[in-house]
Amino acid sequence: MSYTPVLLDGKALSKEIEESLKKRVANIIRQTGVVPVLATVLVGNDPSSEVYVKMKGNACERVGMKSLKLHLPEETTTGQLLAAIDKLNNDDSVCGILLQHPVPAHINERECFDRIAAEKDVDGVTCHGFGRMAMNEPAFGSATPAGIMKLIKHYNLPIEGKHAVVVGRSPILGKPVAMMLLNENATVTICHSKTEGLPEIVKGADIVVGAVGKPEFIKADWIKDNAIVIDAGYHAGGIGDIEISKVKDRAMAYTPVPGGVGPMTIATLIMQNVESAEIQLFKNIKLQSDIEGGVVELAETPALL
Numbered sequence: 333m334s335y336t337p338v339l340l341d342g343k344a345l346s347k348e349i350e351e352s353l354k355k356r357v358a359n360i361i362r363q364t365g366v367v368p369v370l371a372t373v374l375v376g377n378d379p380s381s382e383v384y385v386k387m388k389g390n391a392c393e394r395v396g397m398k399s400l401k402l403h404l405p406e407e408t409t410t411g412q413l414l415a416a417i418d419k420l421n422n423d424d425s426v427c428g429i430l431l432q433h434p435v436p437a438h439i440n441e442r443e444c445f446d447r448i449a450a451e452k453d454v455d456g457v458t459c460h461g462f463g464r465m466a467m468n469e470p471a472f473g474s475a476t477p478a479g480i481m482k483l484i485k486h487y488n489l490p491i492e493g494k495h496a497v498v499v500g501r502s503p504i505l506g507k508p509v510a511m512m513l514l515n516e517n518a519t520v521t522i523c524h525s526k527t528e529g530l531p532e533i534v535k536g537a538d539i540v541v542g543a544v545g546k547p548e549f550i551k552a553d554w555i556k557d558n559a560i561v562i563d564a565g566y567h568a569g570g571i572g573d574i575e576i577s578k579v580k581d582r583a584m585a586y587t588p589v590p591g592g593v594g595p596m597t598i599a600t601l602i603m604q605n606v607e608s609a610e611i612q613l614f615k616n617i618k619l620q621s622d623i624e625g626g627v628v629e630l631a632e633t634p635a636l637l
């Protein structure tokens with residue numbers, strides 16, 4: 333091949349994003365005197381979930397925000413989790429709430445996701461947020477899909493008019509990333525476990541998104557030359573959903589695992605928590621100043637409600 337495949341370096345871009353967020357967080361603290369908080373909620377004792385939640389809290393603290401880590405026991409009921417989310421919703425010091433997926437099977441995860449207040453849904457998991465995003469209205473995007481879009485756009489890769497094939501249709505990954513690609517004028521095919529003739533469909537893709545949650549389920553020989561290959565899978569041993577090592581030499585661009593989509597997920601969550609903090613805390617300043625007749629600087633942030 334005469335072209336050089338572009339490695340979509342999520343690790344490097346996430347570091348850049350963190351640097352810019354440090355300044356925004358410092359500005360929030362200077363102007364409001366408040367240190368923004370991200371609340372993370374973990375239910376049960378899945379070791380890999382514990383690792384991810386810890387990484388999210390750490391990233392939060394690296395940019396100067398606080399993380400409030402709520403760890404609930406495996407036997408927590410839906411009612412108890414809803415009550416915990418209500419508390420965080422009503423706590424003015426909490427700017428954003430992340431409920432780590434999956435919760436134990438006896439809990440109604442959808443009901444719990446949807447209890448998160450819209451303005452605090454910095455992980456983009458609510459039906460309300462999904463619907464607004466799908467309609468191309470301002471909303472916090474689901475973290476992994478929004479991270480993927482940031483990565484593709486950062487490298488100025490072509491989306492408009494291209495055939496994007498998303499393999500997977502989960503509520504916080506496949507479905508939202510398909511909507512985001514559609515909003516960028518891609519022609520989108522969503523495939524899933526019941527799809528017939530999957531290899532043939534993937535062979536037509538200019539952009540392939542692996543979001544099935546099965547190690548190397550998507551084979552290298554299904555992917556055409558010069559495609560953009562996005563692997564959102566995460567499995568033990570640094571393996572994704574796509575046979576990346578076998579396809580990367582003939583891709584237009586590809587995400588490595590690790591160091592691709594994973595770090596972008598975390599950077600997006602943290603960025604959206606900063607945006608939420610700016611909206612909520614500067615709004616408080618504005619209200620106070622309206623009363624006192626002072627002058628305030630407002631960051632340019634979209635209304636999310």
Ligand SMILES: Nc1nc(=O)c2c([nH]1)NC[C@@H]1CN(c3ccc(C(=O)N[C@@H](CCC(=O)O)C(=O)O)cc3)C=[N+]21
Binds near residue numbers: 566592
């Ligand atoms: N409500 C919710 N939101 C999520 O965004 C969410 C979730 N639940 N549940 C689980 C998945 C998984 N997930 C990852 C985040 C970062 C890495 C990541 O940074 N991985 C590193 C490797 C980390 C390591 O294993 O050392 C990398 O790819 O470079 C991976 C996976 C977020 N998820």
